[in-house]
Amino acid sequence: MAYREKKCRLCEQQAQEVDYKDVNLLRGFVSFQGKIINRKRTGNCAKHQRLATRAIKRARFLALLPYVGDQ
Numbered sequence: 001m002a003y004r005e006k007k008c009r010l011c012e013q014q015a016q017e018v019d020y021k022d023v024n025l026l027r028g029f030v031s032f033q034g035k036i037i038n039r040k041r042t043g044n045c046a047k048h049q050r051l052a053t054r055a056i057k058r059a060r061f062l063a064l065l066p067y068v069g070d071q
């Protein structure tokens with residue numbers, strides 16, 4: 001294994017949903033290029049990755065997160 005298995009961060013917080021306004025949290029799920037990091041790297045479970053992806057897309061739409069980080 002290249003990196004150790006991590007427990008889903010959002011499960012640890014017992015998050016029922018991901019707030020699109022929680023930019024600090026969402027930043028942990030996007031790369032420097034502003035791309036959404038895949039589930040293997042974030043260690044998120046499928047449920048929370050789906051919620052995180054949705055929150056990131058919403059945050060992008062509202063310009064809270066960049067579509068492209070490196071311009």
Ligand SMILES: [Zn+2]
Binds near residue numbers: 009010
């Ligand atoms: Zn989870």
